[in-house]
Amino acid sequence: MEEDESKDSSVLVFAALALVGVVAVSVPVAGVASLALVSDMQASAGGCTPATVVSGEDSEDGVINVPNGWGPLVEEAAKTAGLPVSVAAAQLKQESNWEPRAGSSAGAQGIAQFMPDTWAAYGEGGDVTDPEDAIPAYGRYMAALRNEVKPLAGDDADQLVRLTLAAYNAGPGAVAQHKGVPPFAETQRYVEAILDGGQVEFSAGCEAPTGGKAWDGDLGDGEWSAPLPGGKFTSGYGRRNVPGLPEWAQNHVGLDFATPGVGSRPGGPVIAPTDLRITGFNETDGCVIAKEDGDDPDFGFAFCHLNSWGVKKGQKLTRGDVIGVEGNRGQFGMSTHLHIEIYKPGAPDVVFPYQGFNIDPEPILREKGAWPQ
Ligand SMILES: [Zn+2]
Incomplete structure (x- = not known):
């Protein structure tokens, strides 16, 4: 597929992040507005580069x-x-x-x-x-x-x-x-x-006009909803053999979905597939990291390559609430898509890739009725 190379670059990003950890990166801002913007870095922690x-x-x-x-x-x-x-x-x-x-x-x-x-x-x-x-x-x-x-x-x-x-x-x-x-x-x-x-x-303060609001579309009949409504499955979990990638990067730690024909433009809304609690962010790769919400939370999630999002750490989302927009944020150029990871029950709030908590999301999404039609 023509998009293989760009999608695979997300694996490279994740490996690099595994070394440095998931941190809130403060972004230098040029120009006269920088002081005002730096004072508003809470907004950046919420996922927007001023x-x-x-x-x-x-x-x-x-x-x-x-x-x-x-x-x-x-x-x-x-x-x-x-x-x-x-x-x-x-x-x-x-x-x-x-x-x-x-x-x-x-x-x-x-x-x-x-x-x-x-x-x-x-x-x-x-x-x-x-x-x-x-x-x-x-x-x-x-x-x-x-x-x-x-x-x-x-x-x-x-x-x-x-x-x-x-x-x-x-x-x-x-x-x-x-x-x-x-x-x-x-x-x-x-x-x-x-x-x-x-x-x-x-927006000088990166304020989301309507972040975290419910998506209006059909949530489907399953226990969970598909995280990218209208998106199609484009790349699976696990072993692959892509020329040019180093050995460690031949292991895709998530799944990719993409809105058909989106190219590198902003894609569709990424929604909470089930009730979630936001636990962290990965600014570099545009990931919103979350746990299934409830008394006995099971799975952890990462929703990646979003260009921005309107949710904050600690915020609770109801199934169907908008997390952000399908994008192509990452260290390398790539076409717009959603990379989703799911972590084993009992994993920490914020998981680094390749720590052994990643599991194949496909059977889980299928079992929960959240696989795209
Ligand atoms: Zn991916």
């Missing part, structure tokens, strides 16, 4: 990394829309990469990728290629979508953000029909990618 401020606006608790002095426009639009400003910035970047004259084959135009009909309704006669017109219009349009889906969110503000983004991607009708984020892979991915981008790139 953004390096590269240009544009840098407000106290507002949006960062918005280019061309458009920060105030984005803040005003976010206020109009009722969205976190980091989410609005991440969405605009996702739509056009801040290109005012961006176009799409479907006919969308401008920095917020308006379709002609939508622009006619929200553009107020302005120029769709002028961010001074298009960013405020984006705020008005998102406000309208938010109003449409608001009754479905009740008083859950985080859920309202998710539903508003889903309404943008799939239409408010689909959100109403499914009474939540529709179970379309593209929409699920869109919502998580923007929340992820907002946290990693546009």
Whole structure:
């Protein structure tokens, strides 16, 4: 398979980590915001590398990394829309990469990728290629979508953000029909990618807009749920024979799942397959480490290569809560996938690979009814 080499690199990362241990790595941050960010390293312990401020606006608790002095426009639009400003910035970047004259084959135009009909309704006669017109219009349009889906969110503000983004991607009708984020892979991915981008790139403190919230999709009929909904099994546990890898690395200590066709883009939500207690992180390889929660916890878990996550050490998750987003974080370039490890009952809270606690997750996931369809 074409992805073999990139997946195998995760084994190399793990071996290196086995030597140095699992530690919270503080990440040096360049630029003027570094003091503020270092004081917020709790956020890093929660799994997010604080953004390096590269240009544009840098407000106290507002949006960062918005280019061309458009920060105030984005803040005003976010206020109009009722969205976190980091989410609005991440969405605009996702739509056009801040290109005012961006176009799409479907006919969308401008920095917020308006379709002609939508622009006619929200553009107020302005120029769709002028961010001074298009960013405020984006705020008005998102406000309208938010109003449409608001009754479905009740008083859950985080859920309202998710539903508003889903309404943008799939239409408010689909959100109403499914009474939540529709179970379309593209929409699920869109919502998580923007929340992820907002946290990693546009939030000075790496704050997760909606970390740890319940995933909206189908949890399946098993005792556990598949950790990467919509993902496919791509690489098994144990012995393999990959040219170029040293002898010790021919032993894959987990399983890999990947969202089909995701490439190196952010993938789908990684969810708690069962009730969990978060016990630690491995920053270098993007791993969230957890124990099955309960009086007599059995299995330990690691969910790896996440680019960011919104959970904290000690936090308890209910089955189906979002841990983070399928990613490709690691020391080596690799395509986006989830590497999951399961540890024997009785293993320590945080396990180093190759200590002898790793077991093959496949029969466990199958027995618990959590194997992807
Ligand atoms: Zn793997």
